[in-house]
Amino acid sequence: MVGPERQSKSTLVTRRKILAGSAAGIATSIAGCSQSDPASPSGSNGGGGSKGAVFTNANWTVPTDAQWNPYNLSNWPVSLVNIVYDSFAEFNDNTKGFEPALAKKWTVNGDMMTVSLRKQTWHNGDQVTANDVVVQYRLAKYEGDLVWNYLDAVTAKDDSTVQFKLIGELNPTVIKRYILPTRVHAPAYVFKEYLNKIENASEGDERDKAIANLLNYAREKPTGNGPYKVDKTTNSKFELSVYKDHPWADDISVKNYEFKYASGNQDRWASLSSGNIDGYGSTYVPPDVYKSLPDSIREVNFTQYADFALVFNHDDEDFGKRKVRQALAHIIDRKTVANNVGPRTRKPIKVPTGTSPFATKKYLPSSVVDSLNKYETNEEKATKLLQEAGYSKEGNKWVRGDGKPLKAPIKVDSGLSDYVSGVQTIVPQLKSFGIQAELKTIEGVSLSKQIRNSDFRLQGDSWGEWNESYPFFDYRSAFVSQDMVEWRNLPDQVTVPWPPENPNGEKKVKPSKMVIELSETTSKEKQQKLLGQLAWIYNITLPKLQMSERMDQAWINEKDWDVPSNDEDVMGVRFPAFWAVKTGAISPK
Amino acid sequence: MSPTEKRTDGGNADASDLPFEQLSPDTMTRGERYRSTIQEWVIAPIQIIWSDRRARVGSIIILFYILMGTVGVMLVPPTQPGDGAQLIKPFQNFAHPLGTDNLGDDLLARTIHATPAMLEMITAGALFTTVLATIVGALSGYKGGNIDRILMTITDILITIPGLPLVIVIAVILNPKEPWMVGIILTINAWAGLARAIRSQVLTLRNESFVEASRLMGISTPTIILKDIVPGLMPYITVNFVNSARGVIFSSVALYFLGILPFTNRNWGVMLNLAYSTGGALYSINIIHWLLVPMITIILLSLGLILFAQGTDRIFNPRVRARHMTVNTEQFEEDGESRITTESQIKN
Numbered sequence: 001m002v003g004p005e006r007q008s009k010s011t012l013v014t015r016r017k018i019l020a021g022s023a024a025g026i027a028t029s030i031a032g033c034s035q036s037d038p039a040s041p042s043g044s045n046g047g048g049g050s051k052g053a054v055f056t057n058a059n060w061t062v063p064t065d066a067q068w069n070p071y072n073l074s075n076w077p078v079s080l081v082n083i084v085y086d087s088f089a090e091f092n093d094n095t096k097g098f099e100p101a102l103a104k105k106w107t108v109n110g111d112m113m114t115v116s117l118r119k120q121t122w123h124n125g126d127q128v129t130a131n132d133v134v135v136q137y138r139l140a141k142y143e144g145d146l147v148w149n150y151l152d153a154v155t156a157k158d159d160s161t162v163q164f165k166l167i168g169e170l171n172p173t174v175i176k177r178y179i180l181p182t183r184v185h186a187p188a189y190v191f192k193e194y195l196n197k198i199e200n201a202s203e204g205d206e207r208d209k210a211i212a213n214l215l216n217y218a219r220e221k222p223t224g225n226g227p228y229k230v231d232k233t234t235n236s237k238f239e240l241s242v243y244k245d246h247p248w249a250d251d252i253s254v255k256n257y258e259f260k261y262a263s264g265n266q267d268r269w270a271s272l273s274s275g276n277i278d279g280y281g282s283t284y285v286p287p288d289v290y291k292s293l294p295d296s297i298r299e300v301n302f303t304q305y306a307d308f309a310l311v312f313n314h315d316d317e318d319f320g321k322r323k324v325r326q327a328l329a330h331i332i333d334r335k336t337v338a339n340n341v342g343p344r345t346r347k348p349i350k351v352p353t354g355t356s357p358f359a360t361k362k363y364l365p366s367s368v369v370d371s372l373n374k375y376e377t378n379e380e381k382a383t384k385l386l387q388e389a390g391y392s393k394e395g396n397k398w399v400r401g402d403g404k405p406l407k408a409p410i411k412v413d414s415g416l417s418d419y420v421s422g423v424q425t426i427v428p429q430l431k432s433f434g435i436q437a438e439l440k441t442i443e444g445v446s447l448s449k450q451i452r453n454s455d456f457r458l459q460g461d462s463w464g465e466w467n468e469s470y471p472f473f474d475y476r477s478a479f480v481s482q483d484m485v486e487w488r489n490l491p492d493q494v495t496v497p498w499p500p501e502n503p504n505g506e507k508k509v510k511p512s513k514m515v516i517e518l519s520e521t522t523s524k525e526k527q528q529k530l531l532g533q534l535a536w537i538y539n540i541t542l543p544k545l546q547m548s549e550r551m552d553q554a555w556i557n558e559k560d561w562d563v564p565s566n567d568e569d570v571m572g573v574r575f576p577a578f579w580a581v582k583t584g585a586i587s588p589k
Numbered sequence: 590m591s592p593t594e595k596r597t598d599g600g601n602a603d604a605s606d607l608p609f610e611q612l613s614p615d616t617m618t619r620g621e622r623y624r625s626t627i628q629e630w631v632i633a634p635i636q637i638i639w640s641d642r643r644a645r646v647g648s649i650i651i652l653f654y655i656l657m658g659t660v661g662v663m664l665v666p667p668t669q670p671g672d673g674a675q676l677i678k679p680f681q682n683f684a685h686p687l688g689t690d691n692l693g694d695d696l697l698a699r700t701i702h703a704t705p706a707m708l709e710m711i712t713a714g715a716l717f718t719t720v721l722a723t724i725v726g727a728l729s730g731y732k733g734g735n736i737d738r739i740l741m742t743i744t745d746i747l748i749t750i751p752g753l754p755l756v757i758v759i760a761v762i763l764n765p766k767e768p769w770m771v772g773i774i775l776t777i778n779a780w781a782g783l784a785r786a787i788r789s790q791v792l793t794l795r796n797e798s799f800v801e802a803s804r805l806m807g808i809s810t811p812t813i814i815l816k817d818i819v820p821g822l823m824p825y826i827t828v829n830f831v832n833s834a835r836g837v838i839f840s841s842v843a844l845y846f847l848g849i850l851p852f853t854n855r856n857w858g859v860m861l862n863l864a865y866s867t868g869g870a871l872y873s874i875n876i877i878h879w880l881l882v883p884m885i886t887i888i889l890l891s892l893g894l895i896l897f898a899q900g901t902d903r904i905f906n907p908r909v910r911a912r913h914m915t916v917n918t919e920q921f922e923e924d925g926e927s928r929i930t931t932e933s934q935i936k937n
Contacts, residue, residue, distance in 0.1 A: 266865070269872045286691075288676065288876045289869035340670055340692045414848040417867040421692060424855075428669035441852035443761050 053588050055254045055278045055561075057577055058262040058271075063233045067218035070185045071143055075218075079281065080238060080259055082578040084224035085185040088115055090579060091177070093302055094572025096469075098180050099579075102128065102225070106180065108172040113164040113179060114157070121245050122187050123222075123229045129188070130156030135195050136186040137164075142198050142211050147178050150519065171527060174472050174519045187223050227582045228257050236261055251584035254561075272297055272555065279577030279586075280555040284418070287344050296559035300566050300576050301345075305356040305474075306464025307550035308341050308422045310410070312543070315489035316457045318406060323389035325542040328408075329375035330382035331433045332426055338548035341422040345553060349546040350374065354478050354538030355471035356464065356549055363471050367501040368532035372539045379433065398434045407436045411450070412460035414441035422547060423460040451487050463544045467574065472518050475534045478543050479511040490543055500536035511537050556580075562587050644900020650893025658704035668698035676868075679878045688878045690860070691868050696882045703856040706768040707838070707890075714772030714779075714837035719830045722780040723822070726787025727814045731795050741788070747781035756840065757849050764851055771850060775840045776833060783829050787822060794821050824901070831898035835891050842887055857883040 059066075059079040066077040088103035104118040120128045137154040140147065153165040164179060194214040201207040222230055227248050228240040240257040242249050262268055269285060271277045275294035282302070290299070310328065312319040319325060329352065338348035351374050353360045360369060383393075390401045398406040408430055412423045423439050430437035442450065450456055465473035477483070484490040493510050497503035511534060518530045554575040556563050564571055564585050573579035580586045617625070638644040670692035672685075679688040679696075687697040729740040756775055765771045794800060795818070803813045819826070844850045845858025848866070852859045860883040864870040870880040 266869070266871065269869050273872045286867060286869040286873075288873035291875065292873045336671060343675065343691075414852060417848075417863060420852065420863070421867055424692060425670045428671075432669075439852060440766070441848075442764055443849055443851075446761050446764060 053254065054256040054258055055577075055581055055586075057257065057259050057279060057281070058268060059238065059259040060261075060263070062235070062261055063238050063259070064235050066233070066238075067220065068222040069214075069217045069219040071139060071214050072216060072218055077238070077259075080230070080240070081183060081185065082226075082281070083228045083240070083257065083582050084222055084226045084230060085183045086120070086226045087181050087183040089180040090573045091181065091467075092569060092572040093574070094567065094569050098176070099573055102184055103180065106176070108170075108175060111152075111166040111168050111170070113166060113175055115162045115164070115179070117160045117162070118247060119160070120225055120247060123224045123243055125245070126187070126189065127159065128184065128225050129159045130162040131159070132186070132188045133162045133182075133184055135188040135192050136182075136184060139186060139191060139195055139198075139214065142207075143215070150175060150178065168520060169522050171472065171519050171521055173470050173527075177468065177470055177473070184225060187225075190219070190223065227252055248583060252582060253584055253587035254581050257581070275557065275559065277555065277557045278561065279557065279575075279581070281575040281577055282552040282554050284342070284345070285553055285555075290344065294559075296557050298556045298558055298563065298566075300554040300556060300571060302552040302554065302574055303356065303358060303469075304464075304466060304550040304552050305358065305469050306462055306466050307346065308337070308419055308547045309461060309463035310426065310545040310547065311459040311461045311463075311488065312545075313454055313457050313459075313488060314491060314543070315454060318400070319408075319457055320489075321389050322541055323385045324391075325545065326373075326375070327382040327385040327389070328430070329542060329545050330378045330385065331435075332429055332545070332547075333377045334547050336429075337422050337425045340425040341418045341548055342550065345551040346548040347551075348548055352539055352542060352546045353535040354463070354543070354546070355474040355535065356469060359469050359471045359474070360535070362469075363528070363531050364535050365501075365528050365532040368536055371501060371503070372535065382433065393434055396434050397436065405436050406434075407438070408458055409438045409440050410458040410460055411440045411442055411447060411456045413444045413447050415444050416460075419460045419462075426460070454487055454489055461544075463546045471531055471534070472515065475511070475515045475518070475531075475538070478538060479534070480515050484543060485512070488543070494537065494541050496537055496540045500532055509533070509537060556586070560589055562589055638900060641900040643896040647893045647895070647897030647900055650889060651897055654704060654708065654890050654893070657701055658708045661701045662705060665698050665701050667702050668695040670694055672698075676876050676879070678875070679882070687882050690863065690879050691876075694855075696860075696879065699855055699860065700857065700882055700886050703854060703860070706854050707841075707856055710768035710772040710775075710841060711834045711837045712772070713769035714776040714841075715830050715834040717773045718776040718780040718783060718833040718836075719826055722783035722787055722829070723819065723826055725780070726784040727791050727818055727822070729784070730788035730791025731814055731818060732810065733795075737788075741785070744781045744784050747778040748785070750778055752778050753840070753843075756844065760844060760850050766851060768854075771841060772837055775837050775844070779833060779836060783833075786829075787825070790822050790825060791818055794818050827901050828898050831894050831901070835894045835898075838887060838891055838894075857887050 057079060059077050061075050061077045063077075065075045066080075067075050068077075070076065086102040088106070089098040089100050091097075092099050100118075102117055102120060103115045106113065106115045115133075117128060117130060117133075122128055134154050134156050137147075137151070141151075150167055150170055151164055152167050155163050155165070157163050164175075166175060191214075194210070194217070198207060198210040198214065201210040224230070224243070225246075227243060227246045229243040230238055230240050232239040238259040240259075242252050242255050262271075265283060268280060268283045269289050272280075272283075272285065272293055273289060275296055277297070285293075285299075310332070312325055314320050319328075334348040334350075338346040347357075349357065351360065351369070351372050353364065353369070353372060355363075386398060386406075391398050391406055393399070400406055410423045410426065412419050414420065420439075420441055427437040427439050451459065463474070463478070465477050468474070479490065485492070492512060493508055495506050495508050498505055498507035498509075514530050514534055514537075518527060518534070521527055521530070552574070554577065556576050563576070564580065568585075570576075570580050570583060570585040576586065638648055672695050673682070673689040673693045675689060675691055675693050677685050677689045680686065681688070685695045685697065687695075687700070689695055690699070725740050725744060729737045729744075755778060759774050759777060760771075763770075763774065765774055800813060800817050803817050841850065841856075842858035842861065845852070845856060846862045846865070848862055850858070852862075855863075861880065864876070864879040864883070868876050868879055870876050
């Protein structure tokens with residue numbers, strides 16, 4: 001049985017998840033199609049004899065500082081990972097299915113998931129085997145990967161078949177989404193030694209030391225298995241070329257790829273504006289910069305299924321009260337907030353269900369969705385809720401029962417300028433209603449320390465699990481995560497009107513238990529019922545107040561490349577600068 | 590000495606013979622004394638400042654900012670997101686003369702309402718630097734010995750620590766919100782250099798005859814420093830006060846721009862940060878006003894302070910003034926000589 005208590009407390013996990021989840025997301029790619037000048041002969045060593053055959057992208061890490069141990073979080077070159085290593089399969093937003101890559105097929109049968117690997121070699125010529133996967137997964141266990149909440153063992157049936165023994169029969173959607181996006185990036189010939197040391201060490205200090213050794217190991221050169229291999233690393237860029245033994249090598253027409261070092265979004269905007277790029281992963285571009293972009297720059301949008309939210313400390317004497325949270329939901333105009341956070345790329349969340357509007361429509365039972373509170377802007381309702389919660393209005397200000405004013409200090413990471421804009425929009429709305437709201441921007445590292453100590457009352461932060469459309473992941477992050485349970489002090493048990501479709505009584509429920517149940521049920525009916533119940537609980541209790549949903553912006557320059565149209569299936573995998581290039585869908589003109 | 594006291598030469602002293610006992614034939618009323626004080630401390634400096642073109646312009650600019658931070662905030666109502674359409678360009682809409690930002694905030698109102706906090710921060714920083722530097726420098730230079738050694742060791746340590754990283758670390762730890770606190774943190778080690786310079790100045794003054802006289806009369810150290818030493822340094826201190834104010838503006842704007850200081854109010858540095866980071870104002874000419882409005886505000890105030898400092902430097906510092914005059918005279922004389930030489934050459 002998997003419970004919240006089995007969740008790892010390792011902070012590394014969170015960071016690892018962020019990295020893994022946003023590997024493609026962060027992997028923004030500057031590009032100077034440096035060979036776009038017809039007079040320049042350099043670099044035209046492929047791509048059907050076209051004038052430009054080096055695809056240029058960008059990377060956050062200084063190339064010479066990069067290291068290739070996936071368990072060491074510092075200086076891991078997140079952008080390159082997308083083409084240097086293959087994953088089992090990639091989720092396609094356009095088809096809502098998985099595109100096979102390293103795995104040629106997979107099955108979930110009872111408590112066993114089997115993944116068959118295609119024939120593929122590491123860049124040193126060695127076969128990629130099931131053993132590599134086993135070593136990687138066993139190391140991930142010691143690193144604290146949450147997937148081990150669902151696994152009993154990972155074994156190699158033969159060289160090309162990996163078997164994942166699950167803790168029982170599980171929701172196949174959940175387990176597939178956990179396992180299939182795994183990028184295989186830890187060759188056994190390098191990492192087996194670390195695994196042996198950890199497993200041979202006695203529990204306690206000795207094992208901790210062995211794990212620390214793994215986490216601190218900085219690997220200088222990669223042994224990849226993806227379609228591109230790293231040829232050269234200089235201070236300013238990585239140079240890569242197609243790995244000829246890769247199964248897709250013959251289809252790829254972009255023979256050379258390079259990643260330039262770019263330290264921030266501003267660098268990328270400059271390259272976009274000058275039109276001198278080949279492709280980015282996801283990079284936020286403000287509306288006015290977008291307007292000024294050359295015609296050849298094409299935007300490809302992906303729903304993020306997550307975005308900005310007002311987050312509460314549930315131990316707070318004011319915002320720990322459900323009615324106060326509900327009142328805020330009636331005061332804040334989410335449409336204006338979404339518009340100010342990002343006018344082109346953000347949409348307001350009309351009904352807070354804890355998951356994305358897409359998932360609400362697709363997965364939640366309509367009988368529950370119809371009865372959910374929409375929390376439209378309504379001062380009367382907000383007034384009534386606050387009065388019921390024991391607050392009263394004196395003059396223009398709301399005061400608590402003890403006569404003190406109702407204050408709403410909202411902390412936000414000063415580096416997240418879009419969230420700062422969001423809080424800046426919320427503050428005057430609350431103020432004009434009579435709540436003493438205040439914006440408090442705090443530097444990121446300092447803020448995350450404060451949040452871990454529950455030293456906050458309100459925070460402008462995010463909701464949802466990035467890149468995921470199946471609501472289990474959103475509810476896991478809302479009800480079960482360490483973030484909510486330990487830092488935001490979310491109570492384990494709540495009383496809500498029941499049943500959701502037609503509430504005529506009340507019931508004590510444990511949402512975290514229901515989330516776990518959701519991951520462990522194979523019955524579609526029960527899954528839908530649980531999803532409806534979780535949406536109802538979220539909608540009533542508002543663990544976070546969802547404000548907006550975001551579109552990721554990916555970029556391709558069509559000046560020198562033939563690029564499929566955005567609605568073609570191949571463009572649905574995040575992001576075209578990686579997937580469409582490495583599958584051969586993008587080719588030189 | 591009483592009027593009947595015996596004189597050393599044997600005679601009786603007459604009170605009227607003694608210069609100390611003589612009273613001025615004219616008496617000043619209280620009103621006259623006030624007028625005199627006002628004349629000496631208010632009108633005269635204003636007249637002196639007004640006579641220098643740079644100080645005059647500088648004072649007008651500074652006065653303008655002070656008015657903006659006091660009267661301006663009362664005249665112009667505060668703005669909030671959604672007051673106007675997003676990103677209106679300047680001089681196109683009467684309701685938003687300087688345009689709006691991405692939230693629809695009026696940039697003019699935003700600039701004006703950021704002024705009081707900026708002035709508070711600037712004044713706090715400048716006062717902190719100059720007062721602390723003057724106390725440490727004057728005490729150290731005047732007293733010498735162990736006090737000097739201890740104070741100068743502390744000063745030297747602070748001079749050695751690089752200012753910006755120190756400020757960044759302190760700002761992150763303390764997370765200051767109050768403008769006066771931000772001002773002090775920004776100048777946390779800026780006073781050290783000035784303290785050393787003031788100490789050197791005091792060393793040249795401490796053995797002057799009037800200081801020596803005060804010391805022999807048994808006047809207390811604080812009084813000597815305050816009444817004899819510091820007035821001699823006032824020109825130097827005033828100029829540095831204004832320069833510190835300028836330093837506070839620049840470092841605060843830099844740190845707000847970098848997002849290190851918390852955005853408790855949307856001051857000019859925050860406006861710059863948001864224009865750059867959320868709007869991409871560097872890359873789109875359409876929204877350049879969002880960047881230019883706070884920039885021009887900062888540049889103008891800085892210019893005002895520089896002009897004022899230069900003007901006061903010339904007015905307060907007689908040596909500088911004398912040098913200017915000497916140079917002018919010499920210039921004239923040299924010119925005269927060369928003319929004569931030329932004339933004599935022609936005659937020859």
